[in-house]
Amino acid sequence: MRKELDPLLHSALRLKIVSVLVSLEEADFLFLQEQTGSTSGNLSVQLDKLASAGYIEVEKTFQGKKPRTLCRMTSKGIEAFRQYADALKAYLNV
């Protein structure tokens, strides 16, 4: 039978975020906003969810005097993404 799809990853915006992050070491808030085309509010909320699940880590730094939020995948997140991708392929018969 088809595997269940991790609901945390099976969401349009969170999937975008994670698919950007897996191919990069790290990305900041503004870059993610640009890549995903989301509003900052929605992005903030979804980053929180990913962070609470331990899929990404979020580091708040300053660049000069401006705040800068850096995000990167954790190994847990990478593994979850891998499994999600595998499960999905069964649905798409890739």
Next chain:
Amino acid sequence: MRKELDPLLHSALRLKIVSVLVSLEEADFLFLQEQTGSTSGNLSVQLDKLASAGYIEVEKTFQGKKPRTLCRMTSKGIEAFRQYADALKAYLNV
């Protein structure tokens, strides 16, 4: 940039339904319920949404005295699924 994911297909249950239907000529309500593991209520709602969008067609027949609901993909639905699968692959880098 990544393509948008059709929200009608990007839902756990509707994706299950469609992924079953694309590989079959047709399937009835009970078979879909068994394959997807969903409740009948949820299945009924999601079939309605797919039908309203013109992605599937639903035929209500009788088998002897029992109602029997048959579902099959439309060409519109097949095309939508194809595009959805393509878009997704870009996210997964398949």
Next chain:
DNA sequence: TAAAGTACTTTATTTTATAAACCTAATATT
């Protein structure tokens, strides 16, 4: 003939996603 079962549909509740409003600090403007 009353109780239980089949095959659903409808309505209500919960969860999730999105958008709008707000906040704080820094820089620019008059």
Next chain:
DNA sequence: AATATTAGGTTTATAAAATAAAGTACTTTA
């Protein structure tokens, strides 16, 4: 030097979606 504007977010409110519970219209079985 006060005031407005921008940057980089967060919080709260609204809208949409998913799910579960209850209901309907029969039919079968005891």
